[in-house]
Every structure is written in C-alpha cells, then in structure tokens.
Amino acid sequence: MSQVMLVLFLWFTSLAQAADTLYLYNWNNYISDATIARFEKQCGCKVVQDYYSDNEEMLAKLAAGATGYDLIVPTGNAVEALIRSKQLRPIDKSKLPHLKNIKPEFMNRFFDPGNRYSVPYAYTVTLIGYNTARIQALSLPTNTWALIFEPRYLKKIKGRVTVLDSQRELMAAAMLYLGYDINDTDEAKWKQARDLILRAKPYWAAFNASSYIKELTLGNIWVVHGYSNDIFQADADAQAAGRPFRIASALPREGAVLALDSMVLHKTGRHPELARRFIDFMLEGQNSAELTNLIGSGNPNQEAMRYISPEIADNRAVFPDASVMAHLEMMRDLDRKSRRVLNRIWTEIKLR
Amino acid sequence: MSRTEAHPEPPALAPGEVRTRWIVSTPPILFLSLFFLAPFLIVLLASFQYPGEFGGLAPLLAQGDSPDHGLTWENYQFFFSDTLFAEIFLKSFLVAALSTLLCLVMAYPVAWLIARSPKGRRDLLVLLVILPFASNFLIRVYAWMIILGPQQALAQGVNWVLSALGQEPVNLLFSPFAVLVGMVYVHLPFMILPLATNLEKHDPLWLDAARDLGATSWQRFWRVTWPLSLPGVFAGSALVFIPVLGMFAIPDILGGTRDMLIGNLIKDQFLGVRDWPFGATLSILLTLAVLGLAGLATWAGKPRRGHD
Numbered sequence: 001m002s003q004v005m006l007v008l009f010l011w012f013t014s015l016a017q018a019a020d021t022l023y024l025y026n027w028n029n030y031i032s033d034a035t036i037a038r039f040e041k042q043c044g045c046k047v048v049q050d051y052y053s054d055n056e057e058m059l060a061k062l063a064a065g066a067t068g069y070d071l072i073v074p075t076g077n078a079v080e081a082l083i084r085s086k087q088l089r090p091i092d093k094s095k096l097p098h099l100k101n102i103k104p105e106f107m108n109r110f111f112d113p114g115n116r117y118s119v120p121y122a123y124t125v126t127l128i129g130y131n132t133a134r135i136q137a138l139s140l141p142t143n144t145w146a147l148i149f150e151p152r153y154l155k156k157i158k159g160r161v162t163v164l165d166s167q168r169e170l171m172a173a174a175m176l177y178l179g180y181d182i183n184d185t186d187e188a189k190w191k192q193a194r195d196l197i198l199r200a201k202p203y204w205a206a207f208n209a210s211s212y213i214k215e216l217t218l219g220n221i222w223v224v225h226g227y228s229n230d231i232f233q234a235d236a237d238a239q240a241a242g243r244p245f246r247i248a249s250a251l252p253r254e255g256a257v258l259a260l261d262s263m264v265l266h267k268t269g270r271h272p273e274l275a276r277r278f279i280d281f282m283l284e285g286q287n288s289a290e291l292t293n294l295i296g297s298g299n300p301n302q303e304a305m306r307y308i309s310p311e312i313a314d315n316r317a318v319f320p321d322a323s324v325m326a327h328l329e330m331m332r333d334l335d336r337k338s339r340r341v342l343n344r345i346w347t348e349i350k351l352r
Numbered sequence: 353m354s355r356t357e358a359h360p361e362p363p364a365l366a367p368g369e370v371r372t373r374w375i376v377s378t379p380p381i382l383f384l385s386l387f388f389l390a391p392f393l394i395v396l397l398a399s400f401q402y403p404g405e406f407g408g409l410a411p412l413l414a415q416g417d418s419p420d421h422g423l424t425w426e427n428y429q430f431f432f433s434d435t436l437f438a439e440i441f442l443k444s445f446l447v448a449a450l451s452t453l454l455c456l457v458m459a460y461p462v463a464w465l466i467a468r469s470p471k472g473r474r475d476l477l478v479l480l481v482i483l484p485f486a487s488n489f490l491i492r493v494y495a496w497m498i499i500l501g502p503q504q505a506l507a508q509g510v511n512w513v514l515s516a517l518g519q520e521p522v523n524l525l526f527s528p529f530a531v532l533v534g535m536v537y538v539h540l541p542f543m544i545l546p547l548a549t550n551l552e553k554h555d556p557l558w559l560d561a562a563r564d565l566g567a568t569s570w571q572r573f574w575r576v577t578w579p580l581s582l583p584g585v586f587a588g589s590a591l592v593f594i595p596v597l598g599m600f601a602i603p604d605i606l607g608g609t610r611d612m613l614i615g616n617l618i619k620d621q622f623l624g625v626r627d628w629p630f631g632a633t634l635s636i637l638l639t640l641a642v643l644g645l646a647g648l649a650t651w652a653g654k655p656r657r658g659h660d
Binding site: 054056057059060062063064081082084085087159165167201202204205206207211218219220335336339340342343344346347348350351352 | 402403404405406407408420430434436437439440443497501502503523525526604605607608609610612616617620621622623624625626627628630
C-alpha cells in the first residue's frame with residue numbers, strides 16, 4: 001500500500017514540476033547558463049531548452065507538428081512567417097515593465113507592426129570576417145563586398161575564403177554589391193547576382209555555415225562571409241589558443257543584412273504566463289548583457305549597454321553608428337513562387 | 353542469392369507448418385509495411401501536393417481563397433523543366449559508382465586476408481574492421497577535416513612534391529577528393545564484411561584443383577575465386593552504393609563549392625527552402641532510379657547462376 005502511495009506521490013510531484021517548466025526553443029548557444037540559473041531561482045521553475053541552428057529548421061520542425069514550445073526566438077522573416085500562419089500568441093505589453101529598455105529603432109519593424117507578437121532579443125549582422133595578419137600583409141580592403149566577389153582581390157586569397165551556405169544570405173551579399181535591395185525578387189537581378197557568384201566561386205574554398213569558425217581560428221581560412229557573433233567567437237578562440245593573429249570583422253560600405261531575433265509565444269505552449277515573465281526578465285539590462293558578453297551578439301537593449309564589456313560595446317561592426325545602422329537591411333520572407341525560382345538558381349550555383 | 357535454393361519444387365507443407373510460417377513472418381511483414389511501405393506512400397502523395405506557404409504541405413481540400421490545394425504535376429514538371437536536376441542525379445550516381453569501385457578494390461585483399469586467416473586471428477581482424485563504428489560517424493568525418501587540413505603533414509607533403517614538380521599547390525580539404533575519401537572511408541567496412549563472409553566459404557581445394565589443371569595464379573583468381581565471390585561483391589556493392597547515393601553529411605562537411613549531391617539537394621528542400629513536395633519528388637525519382645538499377649543488376653547477374 002505504501003508503495004502505491006509513493007508512486008502516486010511521485011506522479012503528482014512530476015505533474016507539479018511540469019506545470020512550472022518553461023519550454024524554450026532557442027538557437028544553439030544563445031543564452032548564458034548564468035542567466036538561466038538566475039531565472040530558475042527567481043521563478044522557482046525549470047527551463048528546458050531545445051535548439052535549432054537555422055530558422056528554416058525551426059519552421060520545418062513546427063510544420064511537421066512539434067508542439068509544446070512556450071517561447072521561440074526566431075529572426076524577423078521567420079517571425080513574419082509564424083505570424084502569417086497564425087501560430088503565435090499575442091503578447092500583453094502592459095505586463096512587460098522593462099519593454100521600455102529596447103531602443104526605439106528596434107521596435108515596430110515590418111515583420112510585426114506594433115510588436116503585437118514579438119519582443120526584440122538580440123541581433124547579428126552578416127559581414128566580413130578576416131585574419132588580420134594575412135589581410136594586412138596582402139593589403140586588401142575589408143570594407144566592401146568586393147573582397148569576396150572580385151577576382152582581382154580573390155586571386156590573392158584563393159582557397160582561403162568561405163561564404164555562408166545560405167541561399168538568402170549569399171544572394172543578399174551579391175545583391176548589395178550590385179547595388180540592389182536585398183528583398184528584390186526580380187529574377188533578372190537574381191541572375192545577375194548568380195553570375196557574380198559563379199565568377200567568384202572558383203576562388204572560394206567552400207560554402208560553409210558552421211565550421212568556418214574553427215577554420216578561421218586555425219588560420220586555414222582567411223576571409224569569411226559570416227555572422228558577427230561567429231566571427232567574435234573565432235577571435236575569442238584564436239586568442240585563447242595564443243594564435244599570432246586576430247580575427248576582426250568589417251561592415252561593407254554597400255550595406256549588410258541585419259538579423260533581429262525576437263522572443264515570441266507559440267500557441268501550443270502551455271505556460272504563457274511563465275513565458276511572459278521570462279520575456280520581461282530578459283529585458284532587464286544585466287540579463288540581456290550577459291548574452292552579448294558570452295557570444296558577442298548585437299544588443300537592442302539600451303540598459304544592457306552599461307553591463308557590456310567595453311571591447312564589444314566599442315566594436316563598430318556589432319554596434320554600428322546610427323548612420324550605418326540605417327543602412328542595414330532585414331530580410332523579408334519569400335512567397336513560394338519566388339522560393340522556387342531562387343531554389344533553381346541556387347542549385348545552379350552549387351552545381352556549376 | 354536465396355533464389356538458387358528455389359530451383360527444385362518445394363515440397364508441400366503440412367497445415368501446421370503453414371501456420372508457423374505465417375506466425376514467424378508476420379512481424380517482419382508488418383514492420384516493413386509500417387516503416388517502409390507507409391512512409392513511401394506518404395512521400396509519393398506529398399510529391400503530388402503543393403508546398404505549404406510556411407513549410408509542410410498545402411492542404412488537399414480547399415481552404416479559404418488559396419488556389420493551392422489538391423494534386424498537381426507541378427513538382428515533376430519543375431524537375432524535368434531543366435537538365436539541372438538530372439545532372440545532379442547523374443553526378444551523384446557517378447560519385448556513388450566510383451566510391452563503390454574504390455571500396456571494392458580496397459576491400460577485396462582485406463577480405464581475402466580475413467577469410468584465409470586462422471580462426472582466432474580472423475575474429476580479431478573482423479573486430480578491427482568493425483571497431484571504427486564504436487565512435488560517432490560525424491566525429492570520424494570531422495577527424496578527416498583535421499587530417500586533410502592545409503597545415504597538416506599530408507597536405508604539406510603533397511604540396512611539397514607538387515611545387516618540386518613546378519605545379520600549383522592544391523587544397524585537399526573542401527574538394528571532390530575529400531568527399532571521395534570520406535565516402536570510401538565510411539563505407540569500406542560494408543564492403544569488407546560481406547566479401548569476407550563469402551570468401552570464407554570457398555574451399556581451398558578448388559584452388560588446388562585449378563593449380564593441378566595448370567591454371568596460373570591470375571587464372572585461379574579470375575576463373576575460380578572471382579566468379580564464386582560475385583554474390584559477396586553484389587551484396588557489398590549494394591551496401592555501399594545506396595547509402596553513398598543518399599549521403600549529405602560528408603559533402604556538407606568535406607566538400608567544396610562544387611560538391612552538391614542529390615542527398616544535399618533533398619535535405620535542402622526540407623530544411624532549407626520549405627519545399628517538401630519537391631523534396632518528395634526528388635526522393636521518389638531517386639527511389640525509382642535505385643530500384644531500376646537494382647533490377648538491371650539482378651537481370652545482368654542472372655545467367656551466372658545457371659550452373660548452380
């Protein structure tokens with residue numbers, strides 16, 4: 001009899017625990033352990049994380065029927081897709097006292113006018129990362145996409161360049177270099193961008209979205225088209241390993257892609273109240289700053305700036321001046337017809 | 353291979369035996385229909401659907417004002433609208449064939465050595481062939497990134513020789529060569545094991561008899577050992593060819609800017625560009641191509657069984 005009671009007791013406590021668990025579907029390495037521990041202590045709950053490494057991977061998992069995530073941290077264009085497919089729960093902003101900490105330029109963006117569903121979390125910029133010693137020795141320019149597209153520069157760094165293995169990101173860089181808008185879906189312009197890419201491709205080592213961090217650190221790759229936080233990571237690793245070079249990032253003058261990640265509530269989440277508390281917690285300056293100090297991400301929170309280590313806060317590629325900031329563009333979601341056109345162009349790029 | 357045993361008419365079974373056979377074979381039949389046939393039919397259906405705007409599939413029945421519902425040939429039309437996708441198929445088949453051939457050439461001597469070793473050493477050798485499976489597949493492929501890296505002894509040595517010959521230095525990592533190395537490395541055991549199992553069964557007396565009849569060592573191999581080992585060659589080739597054809601991780605990790613294979617293309621449709629129906633179409637066409645090839649191989653291999 002006592003055994004039955006014990007089993008029942010365990011069952012009830014597990015239910016109680018389940019009620020106090022926040023299911024967070026987050027990017028890999030996109031929150032500090034210290035932040036999680038502090039929130040768990042404050043709310044007397046548990047945080048369980050699942051990870052994705054790409055917005056499309058996250059959307060695919062949700063489309064395949066994954067449920068139960070309270071909170072997700074998608075990029076703007078994926079927020080747009082989630083809102084339009086009616087998968088999100090509106091957020092009651094009156095219950096977010098710390099929302100005022102977000103800099104106004106990050107609020108009310110195209111993907112969620114009035115921020116009905118999303119609260120900014122952090123951002124990255126897609127830019128050029130490079131090995132300082134090598135680039136200085138070759139006296140190459142870093143403030144232009146020409147570095148990864150123009151054979152006259154590329155021939156000095158042949159086989160030492162990687163670009164992102166992402167249709168949208170690589171096309172965006174090519175479109176910017178050609179002077180077009182990154183969200184232009186005109187097929188003729190895409191084909192111009194394709195030709196630009198195909199001309200530069202023989203000089204590139206690989207399309208790469210993950211191991212370029214390590215290759216930069218090792219000194220195998222000298223120039224990358226990559227995300228600001230990855231380049232920060234490569235530099236931190238290179239310093240820790242005592243390499244004779246640094247990894248720096250540069251914002252091309254033609255413009256770059258800004259990826260603003262926002263916290264959203266998924267409709268199938270069972271703990272919206274806890275998720276709301278988590279959002280407000282992450283809006284506090286110190287908690288938000290911890291992420292930036294960990295991975296070097298851009299931070300839309302003005303209160304966080306006080307806690308961010310000066311080396312990151314002074315990095316103009318991560319925290320650009322207002323005039324440059326206005327030059328950064330966010331990607332919009334493509335409709336299915338355009339996706340297929342781009343898909344064919346991309347396959348051609350990969351095969352030729 | 354079991355086909356050979358079917359040549360004499362099987363004797364009629366007692367009713368009890370029939371029941372036992374059904375009981376024994378029901379679980380595997382259920383397993384196959386649940387985990388092979390059902391998914392295949394789902395993929396087949398998906399290949400005739402429209403892609404959902406936000407991932408997944410568009411509904412079969414009309415919903416709201418969206419025109420994208422029901423069934424369509426669009427995905428197959430997209431595939432055949434351009435030679436591009438067929439080229440990727442062809443390239444993937446060539447890579448798979450080359451990997452299989454390299455595996456065969458490398459595996460045959462090893463398998464022969466295993467088969468001819470005394471019992472105790474044979475078990476040890478088989479264990480050594482299986483040993484790499486003890487560590488994770490991705491970790492082993494990542495290890496090749498280090499081995500082939502430009503600052504490692506291998507690349508330095510190759511480039512030293514090339515520069516001595518007045519040639520341009522090459523990159524080993526991120527190249528078709530690296531992809532092939534990865535493919536052969538990962539799949540080699542799948543060729544060695546069936547070959548060794550087959551060669552083990554050969555009676556050494558057959559070779560002695562051939563020698564007595566005046567066969568040279570090459571003739572003993574080509575006229576005796578090789579034909580008898582064909583079932584092992586076919587089994588090993590299938591175990592290498594088909595997984596290589598669908599492999600996307602190795603080209604992703606070791607490949608350069610021209611190493612997209614069919615596996616990468618299919619993966620992209622699901623995890624990259626929200627086009628499940630086209631991914632399904634590619635999968636169906638790949639399955640058909642593989643089945644066609646397997647049928648061809650069976651047909652080509654048939655006359656050799658005549659003497660059994």
